[in-house]
Amino acid sequence: MIAKMSGAFPIEPINLGSHIHPLPEDGTVPYLSDFKWIHVPGHTEGQIALFRDKDRLLIAADAFVTTKQDSLYHVVTQKKELSGPPRYLTPDWTAAKESVRKLASLNPYIAITGHGPSMEGSELKKDLNKLADNFDEAAVPNYGKFVDDSSESQI
Template sequence: MDQEHLDKLEQLEHDFDHALPEEVTRDVAYYRTILSNIIMIGGAPNEDWILIDTGLRRYKERILHACEERYGNKPPTAIILTHGHFDHTGSAKKLAEHWNVPIYIHEKEMDYVTGKKAYPPGDPTVGGGLVSLLSTLFPTKPEHLEGVVTALPDDGTLPHLKEWRYIETPGHTPGHISLFRESDRFLIAGGDAISTEKPESTWAMFFPIQHVYGPPAYFTQDWMAADKSVKTLAELEPDFVIAGHGLPMQGGFMKEELKKLADGFIDNAIPKHKRQ
């Protein structure tokens, strides 16, 4: 995304109230930025906590404000990134340096955040709204987190999160992960394994209508892998879901929507027109 569009997005964000966290359960909260969610795991105000994803670049101060509203001056013990796309990693380095904490990401995403690989460009042919049309402007180059990022363990465990495990949910990107806690069946559906708003549409950013959608089509690399990942998430039968885009969902309607997406993914989620 070029500087002009970043400036416009930042101005839109400043039109809202101050950045504030919204609690989903006692120890899970989120802050909804203009493009994506950042998620905080840990009870306020005294427990250790973890930050999941870091939004766009230039959002450091707003993210700090939201986190400090919940945890005061207590820094997280780590930052975990669900994947390396610009709207989930943009403020990672500055936040990690501010707090002096490590960043973790799946091994298969490491090349994309350490200067070795770039993601494919956005595909404006997938349709669905203005975000798809603008996707060719979105950054695909690495965030250059070398020296501050570490690969997650390969056994599904998460540093500092004993009750949680990560699940590989590739498709949107090769090393995309989701997080799951068995005790209350809470699913953090990665940054983009699924969405609870239509991710291709700018209208949905401001007027979200809750449904369970597939991953953002303009950036999804492997649709067959994405199909398998959604089926894996549906098989977990979560009671709570929060995705990287959209509002949290829970209960029977969410479960029906997730099952419907998993059962009909190929027919309903994969764009009829896309770059081959």
């Protein structure tokens, strides 16, 4: 149902004028000296995550989420379940897979995502590593606007 509604979601760019500036190439984050930024494309081309080494805090954006976005029940109840980026609006699944692997390699202790509650400790480690290891089966849809429909199983 969420995927069917996604056509009505706004996707037009927003003019932020002079309010934004390119991030430094060295991964530092202006005004947040403890954080580094990490390019995690897939869900969007320019998506970044923020990571703080001292407590292994990860702000993951939508590289992965902790409430499955293709389930209306999960969205309404905010059921905690680590899954890949929202299926209905992720145009580059190869990049999304690499982004999840990159974030899992950081071994975060706590993750905050764009959708869902925070997740931490052994639950996060287990679920994020499982997603990274099984991304194609667990996250990539079998069909849809952003996948190669020719890969569907033939009858």
